[in-house]
Amino acid sequence: MSATMRKAITAGLHDVMTSHTDAIMLGEALDTRGGASEITYGFLQRYGGDRVIETPISENALVGMALGAAVSGLRVIAEVYSADFLVCAGSEVVNDIAKWRYQHQWKAPLHLVLRMPAGSSAKWAGPEHTQSIEAIFNNVPGLRIVVPSTPGAARKALIEAVEIGDPVIFLEHRSLYDLPEDEGALGEAASGNVLRGHIAVPGDDVTIVAWGAMQRVARDAARELADIGISAEVIDPVTVKPMNHHLIHESLAQTGRLVVVDEGPRTGGTAAEIIVRALEEAPCPLQGFRRVTFPDVHHPFDPRLEAALLPDRAKVVEAVKSIMDKAAQYN
Secondary structure, three states: OOOEHHHHHHHHHHHHHHHOOOEEEEEOOOOOOOOOOOOOOOHHHHHOOOOEEEOOOOHHHHHHHHHHHHHOOOEEEEEOOOHHHHHHHHHHHHHHHOOHHHHOOOOOOOOEEEEEEEOOOOOOOOOOOOOOOHHHHHOOOOOEEEOOOOHHHHHHHHHHHHHHOOOEEEEEEHHHOOOEOOOOOOOOOOOOOHHHOEEEEOOOOEEEEEOOOHHHHHHHHHHHHHHOOOOEEEEEOOEEEOOOHHHHHHHHHHHOEEEEEEEEEOOOOHHHHHHHHHHHHOOOOOOEEEEEEEOOOOOOOOHHHHHHHOOOHHHHHHHHHHHHHHHHHOO
16 A cells, blocks of 8 residues: 555655764654554654754643744754644744744745644544644745645655755645545656645546545546546645645636635635636636635534535536536537
């Protein structure tokens, strides 16, 4: 069986720690519990307490320490126990980390990656442990947001994120940790800049953009659509901010139709930004567009109710068919 995303991220962390003697890891229970997702067992023994540091259960302290270490010239990978809790350190992230290089005219790179589990887990997690936070921080200049959807992309993206020299929020979707590489990810690049995204499934009739766990939903929908004669091109941007909109617009030049699948809430979401950018910048006018998102409600505690609200294959297929049907009416 192919490596899972959990194993791939562990391998990526080892890649960074062995390649860079100035790399350190910070986080709550990195050794005692393997971190938030049982990814970091054994790192303390292998790299020592000077490089693998367990912090107090305080997001403000953790994120502040991470910034201080990065400013001192270290390569820092800090694990926040849940993406939902990054909001606790909102001032450090928004007013300090994001603005540091600009406000202080900082010429040196700032090698800082904040990695954390995010998204729905279908495990009775409730509204405080299931949120997709991309849109919250997408509005903040100075931050990068990376959301891999496959093990291969996760390992490469983590390594690349450490090298960027700008602060990165690295979101690991909870539902993907134990899933192996999806053989349906046809466009997964073996080399090159993974953070620029790629075409996961080629197609001619409609462009579907999705990231994280929604990428599997999009590929499943593409397979069902192919059975009824609709060719969907699925794009995995990997980086949500700054997103490679050129990749999307190149696809739209061929398909003219756009569906965005976003696990986050509908209003003010990342899906809306992608569609507006396409309307403003795509080389050809769109023939139709839809967004498939979580509604503007909190995640229910009961995973059965949550599943009814999450974007799924059927909802994506319905969105595509509605565009195609509408276009057919005018032809």
